[in-house]
């Protein structure tokens with residue numbers, strides 16, 4: 105295994121570089137592990153913030169879950185360490201940065217780019233679900249782009265093994281399926297719903313149930329109030345796929361392996377992903 109897999113780390117093992125981004129709990133820096141010259145991303149979290157948000161257990165779960173995941177479309181979490189005040193996550197560096205910035209810049213993606221991203225995310229989720237892991241927080245902010253333009257799912261802070269399912273809500277509602285906003289039992293099909301939301305947002309630049317008020321977003325989700333704007337022009341085949349994923353009854357959502365056989369994916373996704 106690479107030197108990065110060493111057990112006990114501390115800050116002096118790394119040269120810290122430029123800031124890469126800021127998350128809700130802390131900043132991310134480019135860093136180089138001194139012995140191996142391995143480039144990584146170092147996320148710095150403040151213990152005080154983790155304690156007051158009572159999310160330490162979620163962080164432990166993320167580290168545990170991520171230690172078993174190996175997939176080209178899942179950002180690696182190599183390990184972690186802590187000092188008096190902070191916890192540090194040693195992460196794979198995604199050289200082309202955050203997908204949501206790319207989406208803001210382009211406004212929306214071409215059908216080929218959208219389909220390529222959706223197919224690679226479907227393959228990563230098939231892998232996760234095969235290991236009884238549901239991500240539960242699939243949204244542009246949690247997607248990064250690797251050096252070859254490939255998509256990487258990051259931040260398993262909300263993921264769970266599908267044996268224990270309960271959790272509290274926080275952050276945007278936009279990507280949550282009906283059963284989660286209604287806080288009822290949920291399973292891996294929540295990720296199919298979120299992938300459908302993502303597919304819509306890749307093509308139109310906004311999520312389908314966006315509204316000014318939380319209460320309106322909530323209502324549009326539970327009613328599956330799905331509308332396709334006249335602009336930009338999107339193929340009927342793409343709308344068909346989205347309509348098969350954004351289905352209220354979770355058991356009726358298009359299974360991920362069927363998604364990979366959908367005509368829109370077959371005709372538009374770049375096989376290399």
Ligand SMILES: Nc1ncnc(NCCc2cnc(NC(=O)Nc3cccc(C(F)(F)F)c3)s2)c1Br
Nearest residue numbers: 124125129132145159162163197198201258259261
């Ligand atoms: N170019 C880049 N290349 C690589 N990484 C980059 N950014 C970091 C992406 C992340 C991957 N994994 C993460 N995980 C968490 O943040 N976990 C987290 C954090 C706080 C609380 C919690 C919890 F306690 F609530 F679970 C869980 S952030 C960038 Br920009």
